[in-house]
Amino acid sequence: MSPRRHFASFPFVVLLALSACTPPARDHRYFGSITPPQGQVFRFNNGAEPEGTDPGVISGQPDGRVARMLFEGLVTADPQTLEPRPGLAYRWESSADGLVYTYHLRPGLLWSDGTSLTSRDFLYSWTRALDPITVSRNASLLYPVRNGERFNKGELTDAAQLGLAAPDDSTFVVTLENPTAYWLFLNSYYTFLPVPRHTIEKWGVRWTRPEHIVNNGPFNLAYWKQYDRFEFIPNEKYWDRSAVKLERIIAYTVDDLNTSTNLYKAGVIDWNPSGYIPGPFIPQMQPFEDFRKGSYQGVYFYSVNVTRKPYDNAHVRRALNLAIDRLAITRDVLKGSREPWGRITPSGYPGYEGAVQVAYDPARAREELAKAGYPGGKGFPKLNILFNTSEDHRRIAETIQAMWKRDLGIQVELSNQDWGSYLQATTSLQYDVARRSWIGDYLDPNSFLQLLTTGDGNNRSGWSDPEYDALIKLAARTLDPAERFRVLQRAETMAVEAAPFLPIYHYSTIELVKPWVRGLYPTALDTHPLKAVFLDHEWQQHQPRAGGNQP
Amino acid sequence: MITFLTRRLMLMIPTLWVIATLTFFMMRLAPGGPFMSEKDIPVATKTQLLHQYGLDKPLVQQYGMFLVNAVRFDFGPSYKYPQQQVREIIAEGFKVSAELGGWALLLSLLLGVPIGIIAAVNQNRAPDHAAMALALAGVSIPNFVLGPVLVLVFSLTLYWLPPALWRGPETRILPVLALAVSYVAYIARLTRAGMLEVLRQDYIRTARAKGLSERVVVLKHALKLGILPVVSYLGPAAARIIMGSIVIEQIFAIPGLGRYLVIGATNKDYTLVLGVVLFYASFLMALNLLVDIAYTWLDPRVELR
Numbered sequence: 001m002s003p004r005r006h007f008a009s010f011p012f013v014v015l016l017a018l019s020a021c022t023p024p025a026r027d028h029r030y031f032g033s034i035t036p037p038q039g040q041v042f043r044f045n046n047g048a049e050p051e052g053t054d055p056g057v058i059s060g061q062p063d064g065r066v067a068r069m070l071f072e073g074l075v076t077a078d079p080q081t082l083e084p085r086p087g088l089a090y091r092w093e094s095s096a097d098g099l100v101y102t103y104h105l106r107p108g109l110l111w112s113d114g115t116s117l118t119s120r121d122f123l124y125s126w127t128r129a130l131d132p133i134t135v136s137r138n139a140s141l142l143y144p145v146r147n148g149e150r151f152n153k154g155e156l157t158d159a160a161q162l163g164l165a166a167p168d169d170s171t172f173v174v175t176l177e178n179p180t181a182y183w184l185f186l187n188s189y190y191t192f193l194p195v196p197r198h199t200i201e202k203w204g205v206r207w208t209r210p211e212h213i214v215n216n217g218p219f220n221l222a223y224w225k226q227y228d229r230f231e232f233i234p235n236e237k238y239w240d241r242s243a244v245k246l247e248r249i250i251a252y253t254v255d256d257l258n259t260s261t262n263l264y265k266a267g268v269i270d271w272n273p274s275g276y277i278p279g280p281f282i283p284q285m286q287p288f289e290d291f292r293k294g295s296y297q298g299v300y301f302y303s304v305n306v307t308r309k310p311y312d313n314a315h316v317r318r319a320l321n322l323a324i325d326r327l328a329i330t331r332d333v334l335k336g337s338r339e340p341w342g343r344i345t346p347s348g349y350p351g352y353e354g355a356v357q358v359a360y361d362p363a364r365a366r367e368e369l370a371k372a373g374y375p376g377g378k379g380f381p382k383l384n385i386l387f388n389t390s391e392d393h394r395r396i397a398e399t400i401q402a403m404w405k406r407d408l409g410i411q412v413e414l415s416n417q418d419w420g421s422y423l424q425a426t427t428s429l430q431y432d433v434a435r436r437s438w439i440g441d442y443l444d445p446n447s448f449l450q451l452l453t454t455g456d457g458n459n460r461s462g463w464s465d466p467e468y469d470a471l472i473k474l475a476a477r478t479l480d481p482a483e484r485f486r487v488l489q490r491a492e493t494m495a496v497e498a499a500p501f502l503p504i505y506h507y508s509t510i511e512l513v514k515p516w517v518r519g520l521y522p523t524a525l526d527t528h529p530l531k532a533v534f535l536d537h538e539w540q541q542h543q544p545r546a547g548g549n550q551p
Numbered sequence: 552m553i554t555f556l557t558r559r560l561m562l563m564i565p566t567l568w569v570i571a572t573l574t575f576f577m578m579r580l581a582p583g584g585p586f587m588s589e590k591d592i593p594v595a596t597k598t599q600l601l602h603q604y605g606l607d608k609p610l611v612q613q614y615g616m617f618l619v620n621a622v623r624f625d626f627g628p629s630y631k632y633p634q635q636q637v638r639e640i641i642a643e644g645f646k647v648s649a650e651l652g653g654w655a656l657l658l659s660l661l662l663g664v665p666i667g668i669i670a671a672v673n674q675n676r677a678p679d680h681a682a683m684a685l686a687l688a689g690v691s692i693p694n695f696v697l698g699p700v701l702v703l704v705f706s707l708t709l710y711w712l713p714p715a716l717w718r719g720p721e722t723r724i725l726p727v728l729a730l731a732v733s734y735v736a737y738i739a740r741l742t743r744a745g746m747l748e749v750l751r752q753d754y755i756r757t758a759r760a761k762g763l764s765e766r767v768v769v770l771k772h773a774l775k776l777g778i779l780p781v782v783s784y785l786g787p788a789a790a791r792i793i794m795g796s797i798v799i800e801q802i803f804a805i806p807g808l809g810r811y812l813v814i815g816a817t818n819k820d821y822t823l824v825l826g827v828v829l830f831y832a833s834f835l836m837a838l839n840l841l842v843d844i845a846y847t848w849l850d851p852r853v854e855l856r
Contacts (some may be wrong), residue, residue: 049632320730
């Protein structure tokens with residue numbers, strides 16, 4: 001045989017060997033493989049490697065997802081509406097003035113190592129999260145607790161003065177600084193999860209490693225390898241063990257969007273969560289039945305640095321705001337994957353109307369710019385738009401650059417920076433106009449309106465208005481829900497008028513879920529309690545529903 | 552030999568020191584820090600964090616502490632993943648990268664050397680042209696193109712192999728192939744060049760004159776010298792194939808060491824970056840030393856002094 005023929009035959013040998021594997025079932029209605037895994041094993045991509053899984057310390061979506069599988073708090077979130085539901089507390093009551101919450105714990109609660117879990121564990125865990133030594137990234141969510149903020153900021157060192165008490169093993173009493181309408185929503189956030197004192201004191205920062213961890217939620221950590229995967233198995237000590245149907249959860253750590261979507265298509269994962277589909281592919285995927293789009297509580301906006309001239313002038317900011325054609329951006333640049341948005345708070349708060357949205361109005365924009373002393377853009381200094389390096393951010397910035405030039409006659413330059421430099425520039429107010437976004441932590445407009453209060457670490461625009469601050473404070477003290485929303489709406493209207501933030505679009509959750517997955521719903525915060533998820537192996541016999549997921 | 556080894560090992564110390572120092576200060580010059588985040592953290596928390604990691608001390612003192620720890624190869628915990636020691640991350644990541652690189656290198660040798668020999672023996676005939684055309688293609692297609700193409704064909708169209716991850720043997724095939732192709736091509740070209748040079752030499756003519764079979768002449772006499780260029784390439788190739796798998800590790804979501812270099816740099820994870828850089832530097836120097844030693848064994852004319 002000549003060497004050349006050797007050559008030619010090699011690829012065929014490989015192909016022959018490969019074709020021995022059986023290709024999975026497919027159907028044009030679904031994206032990729034529709035062969036479900038064996039048994040009750042749920043596989044998904046959890047995204048980037050979590051920085052940690054200690055609920056009291058972490059922040060970030062992948063981190064929170066792991067923490068919520070391993071731990072359960074007093075209050076849990078409904079898998080569809082995210083409304084507060086009894087967790088470890090089977091009931092609670094609040095005082096008439098809305099300041100004192102009393103939680104009653106279920107009897108016989110256990111940690112995964114068999115030690116009993118009592119209200120003292122909550123006293124320890126919440127105090128720990130507020131202690132500056134713990135370096136909790138989300139401690140501010142506990143600021144409604146009496147003296148919580150002062151304790152976290154180091155202005156008060158006596159933990160006994162915190163509004164937390166455990167009068168007996170099954171009762172936990174929390175006293176708040178102000179009646180906080182969204183307090184119970186906050187309680188289902190991962191920062192409020194209990195952590196085991198005995199394990200933390202023994203192992204220090206390494207207590208969350210699989211060989212040490214003690215937890216109390218629906219699942220135990222069976223395996224972890226960094227940048228590879230987490231594996232979870234049911235926690236036999238969990239109080240609601242019978243509600244857990246899955247035998248195993250495999251959460252892969254894949255930070256690349258293309259790779260994640262490839263894994264979904266090949267049928268290696270059952271769920272490709274929101275944020276892990278490459279933007280340009282979204283329009284092509286919309287027709288598939290396993291494609292799901294929902295409203296996500298987040299807003300993409302431009303923040304204007306009001307400490308710089310001429311952006312200290314509200315007329316200038318209003319002109320910029322009115323000259324953004326949001327519809328054109330979402331339609332042409334984002335291909336309909338996001339909704340145009342013209343106010344500070346997102347949608348999705350029942351009962352809250354919100355401020356009137358800013359609409360594209362080039363004539364009024366020019367008027368405003370003239371009022372500021374720059375008719376037709378004459379004499380207006382060159383404006384710089386700052387964004388962190390990303391193709392989508394660039395395309396939006398280029399579109400707005402063209403709009404402002406066309407409608408206002410002002411020169412705009414773009415500068416992109418790596419993440420670290422971008423954060424440095426925005427926090428230290430070294431920019432003219434910067435791309436930003438905010439995702440709500442809890443289902444209340446306050447999660448957004450709080451940002452613009454004077455001195456808030458996430459304000460980053462330099463905007464400050466005592467009247468606005470007073471309205472936000474007033475809302476915090478207001479007990480009547482309708483009245484409180486009216487106050488917040490007034491505050492929002494002020495902020496939209498003053499335009500330190502120029503809203504652009506409303507976020508959506510965009511995910512891929514295989515048709516056999518049950519109990520996984522799109523939610524406004526993109527959080528998904530996995531406790532009751534299961535796989536339906538007879539899914540093809542059941543009537544397929546568009547986005548349908550009813551068990 | 553002993554003096555050579557001692558001298559080389561002594562030279563490694565100042566080299567590593569320069570690399571360590573440059574990396575340390577370059578990381579600090581880059582804007583942002585390990586604890587910058589999109590969400591604001593209160594000042595008290597930030598102060599506490601900086602204190603915990605000794606970042607509130609003067610830079611010179613931090614540098615001194617770092618050097619002392621670097622000698623013991625103890626960089627402390629990663630800033631971004633505090634439940635992991637940098638040492639642990641390197642050990643775990645390197646195991647994976649080394650396996651990926653090892654398979655790829657093995658494949659490159661198993662395919663590249665025979666292809667090179669066949670091409671050399673058939674110089675300027677059809678097999679030679681075919682081999683060299685393939686080699687040219689292999690060298691020219693970057694692995695960040697080849698990887699996704701392989702995935703598209705074998706995972707997303709034919710559904711034969713998983714598109715990513717590092718679990719069973721079936722997950723090894725595509726990344727190893729994507730990583731190896733350019734090395735196969737390069738090794739084939741080096742082998743061909745080396746063999747062509749050797750085949751013209753007098754001692755080969757002598758061997759043939761003795762009546763040895765062509766097979767023995769080529770594989771026993773010529774190959775030993777003809778493969779020298781490949782051997783000298785092996786050191787840098789091993790280093791490159793193991794470190795240069797960053798792109799492949801990203802595309803195939805493989806938990807290798809290369810990714811940590813990129814992740815660490817983006818996160819400003821000072822300890823992680825310093826640990827990985829120093830590890831790579833020492834690894835590269837050790838490989839180069841090994842290659843020099845291998846040379847004396849293959850070519851008696853080379854002497855180490």
